[in-house]
Amino acid sequence: MENALNEFTEKPVSDFALRDDLPRWMSDLIAQNKATPDRFGERFERIATDTMSDFDLLCLILTRAMPDHDVKPLADALLRTFADFNSVITAPITRLTEIPGLGTAATRELKIVEAAAHRMAQARVIRKDVLSSWDALLSYCQTRMAHLETEQFRVLYLDRKNILIADEAQQMGTVDHVPVYPREVIKRGLELNASALILVHNHPSGDPNPSDADIEMTQSIQTGAEFLGLQLHDHLVIGKSTHYSFRSHGLI
The missing domain is CATH 3.40.140.10 (Cytidine Deaminase, domain 2)
Structure with a gap:
């Protein structure tokens, strides 16, 4: 059983998300480790936002646009490509769309976050x-x-x-x-x-x-x-x- 578990857990959760031939215990394990909006939302409410990792924050944003997907591999790919959270949200749309799996909705969500950050920073200097x-x-x-x-x-x-x-x-x-x-x-x-x-x-x-x-x-x-x-x-x-x-x- 240990070898079978290793074989399965070495692969991304998303590889098995649509399979219906898995043992019940394995299906439960996958469900428990799948990124969902509720799980990341609860984490966001539980800890201060400035202590969240870039990875967790990206997952939270991506799940808003892709609620039925495991977004952890996508968040990992974004950080490997652009290095950090700031570089991800400020990346040109043309660069973002080169990331496999990052669709229009998720790209739009990232650019909304960027626009909000700019607006907040600008509010501290405008008319002052x-x-x-x-x-x-x-x-x-x-x-x-x-x-x-x-x-x-x-x-x-x-x-x-x-x-x-x-x-x-x-x-x-x-x-x-x-x-x-x-x-x-x-x-x-x-x-x-x-x-x-x-x-x-x-x-x-x-x-x-x-x-x-x-x-x-x-x-x-x-x-x-x-x-x-x-x-x-x-x-x-x-x-x-x-x-x-x-x-x-x-x-x-």
């Missing part, structure tokens, strides 16, 4: 004095951009009280370059009647240190902005877990 909420701003930028697989250039436009009035993605680029047009950045600031701006872009490599091109572009925008009465507060480069501030390093 950004300079006095700097940690919240950094958290927002990190949440929004740290796990992108290509470079993105954003501009935060502020009014005369340093209240955020617009957060705009100006350009999307490649894995190591994003085109930036200083004239368009400044022109948009004038259209919004902004008084100041903060530049933000990410480095998918994870290293936030600016390139020579980053420094040259920043200086060009600063010169043009000051000429037209706009103040450049900072340029933030977002890495995987850290950031680089041009102002803190004396480059602005």
Whole structure:
């Protein structure tokens, strides 16, 4: 019996989910170990969310979209592909759909979680004095951009009280370059009647240190902005877990 049990338990539960020729004791064992919405929901209610593993949290989300499936192998495949929970929910839809078994409903559920995370982080900085909420701003930028697989250039436009009035993605680029047009950045600031701006872009490599091109572009925008009465507060480069501030390093 031990050998038979080993033979069965070495295979995923899902391999036997539709079989009706198993002994009763084995069917019960499979049922007890199958991931279900109720089981993960009970675990979610029982422990603090910040102590849940990435695996458990992914299983909880996936069971909402796939209540009749054993989602544990799928959660495992996602984490093996993207490394961690944040990277999973921020992965492009085109990458997510490459994972066997991840359908439209589950992909949509993951992107809803991503949108909710962005909205919550943005709520901490919108209509507030950004300079006095700097940690919240950094958290927002990190949440929004740290796990992108290509470079993105954003501009935060502020009014005369340093209240955020617009957060705009100006350009999307490649894995190591994003085109930036200083004239368009400044022109948009004038259209919004902004008084100041903060530049933000990410480095998918994870290293936030600016390139020579980053420094040259920043200086060009600063010169043009000051000429037209706009103040450049900072340029933030977002890495995987850290950031680089041009102002803190004396480059602005």
